[in-house]
Ligand SMILES: NC(=O)c1ccc[n+]([C@@H]2O[C@H](COP(=O)([O-])OP(=O)(O)OC[C@H]3O[C@@H](n4cnc5c(N)ncnc54)[C@H](O)[C@@H]3O)[C@@H](O)[C@H]2O)c1
Ligand SMILES: [Zn+2]
C-alpha cells in the first residue's frame with residue numbers, strides 16, 4: 297500500500313461522511329495537484345465533521361507478530377494505557393472503556409469490519425458507542441530489514457466539536473496524543489519486553 | 503533513602519525520599535558507593551536546561567553494588583558496577599548502530615512530546631537530567647533504580663578503586679568520543695576549549711589518538727596547569743587573543759580539529775557572550791554560543807569541529823558562513839557511553855589512562871549542596887567533586 301493510496305483509504309471508509317468533502321477540503325487548491333503525503337498531514341485537518349489522526353512507527357518485529365498482538369484484547373490493554381478495559385462480546389463487538397478528560401470514562405463499542413491477516417485491519421464504531429469513530433491499521437514490511445511499519449489511522453467526531461477537541465487536548469485525552477503514545481508503548485513492549493517508566497516505585501507508575 | 507533533590511535555580515537539598523524498587527523486569531537496584539557532580543549538572547543548577555521539576559533527584563555519574571535484580575536482569579546481587587548516564591535498551595535500531603543516546607525505547611512515551619517539540623525527536627532517557635530525557639531519578643542518592651540493567655552497567659573487578667573507574671559513567675567516554683569525533687590523524691593540531699573534566703579528558707584522549715599538538719584554552723590557572731600536565735600547550739583567553747594565537751601556534755594554518763568542551767554557559771566578557779548571557783537570563787531559550795563561534799572561526803579550512811559541550815536551545819549569530827564556506831565537518835551528541843566503556847575500562851586497567859588526577863574534593867552526600875556551589879563558583883580549585891552516599 298503506497299502512502300498515496302492510504303490517504304484515499306481513510307475517507308472511503310468514513311461512515312456517512314461525504315467522500316467528496318474529504319477531497320475538496322484536502323486537495324482543492326488550484327494549481328496544486330495531490331502530493332504524496334498522507335491525508336492526516338494536510339494543513340486542513342478536518343474532513344467534514346471528522347478529524348483524522350494517525351501515526352506511523354517502525355517496530356523491529358515481523359508483521360504477523362504485531363498483527364496478532366493488535367487483535368488480542370489482552371495485549372492491547374498492555375500498551376494502551378488510557379484503555380481501562382477492553383473485551384470481546386459474544387456478538388463479535390469489542391467494548392472499550394476509555395479514560396476521557398477530567399477523570400471521565402467513555403465507552404466505545406466497535407466491530408472489526410475487515411482484516412487481511414498480517415497486513416491490515418479496519419474497525420468501526422457501532423450502536424451503543426459514545427464516540428463515532430473508525431480506524432485502520434496497516435502492517436507493512438519496513439525497508440532494509442528494519443521490521444514492520446505500523447500505521448494506525450483514526451477518523452473520529454471529536455466530542456462536542458472543535459471546543460471539545462481543544463478541551464480534550466488540554467487534558468491530554470486527545471486521540472492523536474494517545475495514539476502517538478500507544479504506538480510508542482507497543483514498540484517498547486515488543487522490542488524490549490517492557491514499557492519505559494521513570495517511576496522509582498511500582499505504585500508511582502502511571 | 504537520602505538523595506539530592508532539585509528545588510529551583512541554585513537550590514538543591516539532601517532529603518529523605520522513598521527507596522526505589524524493581525518496577526520493570528530488566529531493572530536492577532544499585533546501592534551507590536560513589537557519585538560525581540558534572541558540568542552538565544551545573545546547567546540544571548543554573549536553571550538553563552528546561553524540564554526540571556521540584557523534587558527531581560539529581561545525578562548521572564554513579565557506581566555501586568547490585569542489591570536487587572528483576573527477572574530480566576543479567577546482574578547478580580553483590581556485583582560492582584559503573585552505570586552509564588544514558589539509559590539504553592540495547593536492541594532498538596539506534597542501539598544496534600551504537601547510537602545509544604538516541605535509544606528509542608528508554609524515554610517514557612508520555613515524556614517524549616516535549617523533546618519532539620524542542621528537538622524534532624526524542625532522545626534516550628538520562629538519569630537525573632530533566633523531564634526532556636525522561637525525568638528519571640538520578641544517582642546522587644543512596645540507591646538508584648537502573649532500567650535495562652542487562653545492557654548498560656559495566657562490571658568492575660574487585661580490587662580496583664571506585665575513583666579509578668567512576669568516570670566511565672560519563673566524562674571519560676565523553677572526552678574520548680569528543681576526540682574520536684575530531685577524527686584525529688597522526689600529527690594533527692587540536693584545539694580544546696574548556697579545561698573542565700570533559701576538556702581535560704578530551705586532551706588526554708587526543709594525545710592517545712596521536713595528535714601532534716593539543717592546545718587547551720581556559721581562564722582558570724590551575725585547570726590550565728592540569729592540561730599542561732597532560733602534555734597540552736595552553737592559552738589563557740583573558741591574556742591572549744585566542745584566534746590570532748591559534749593561527750600563530752599552528753604555522754598559519756589553524757587547528758585541524760577543534761573541540762568545544764564548554765557548551766551553553768561560556769564565561770567571559772566577549773560582547774557576544776554578554777548579549778547571550780542577558781538573553782539566557784530572561785529565559786528566551788538562547789544558549790551562549792561564544793565558544794562554538796570561536797571554534798568555527800578558528801578551525802582550518804576543511805577541518806573538523808567536535809561539540810561535546812551541551813547546548814539546549816537556540817544560538818544567535820551562528821557563523822554558518824564560516825562553517826559552509828570552509829567546508830567544515832561537525833560531529834556532536836550526548837555520549838554513546840555504552841559504546842566505549844569496555845575499551846576504556848581495559849585502558850584504565852592497563853594503566854594507559856589515569857582518571858584520578860581530576861578529583862579535587864571528596865564529600866559526604868549530605869554536603870552535596872556545598873559541592874555544587876563550589877564546583878560552580880570556585881572552579882579553579884574545585885575541578886571534580888566525588889560524593890560518598
Ligand atoms: N556530550 C555529553 O554527553 C556530555 C557529557 C558530560 C558533559 N558534557 C558537557 O561538557 C561541558 C563541560 O563539562 P565539564 O564537566 O568539563 O564542565 P565544567 O563547568 O567543569 O568546565 C567547563 C570549563 O570551561 C571553561 N570555559 C568557560 N568559558 C570558556 C571560554 N569562553 N573559553 C574557554 N574556556 C571556557 C570554564 O572555565 C571551565 O573550566 C558542559 O557543557 C557539559 O554539560 C557533555
Ligand atoms: Zn556528566
Ligand SMILES: [Zn+2]
Nearest residue numbers: 591594597605
Ligand atoms: Zn535502544
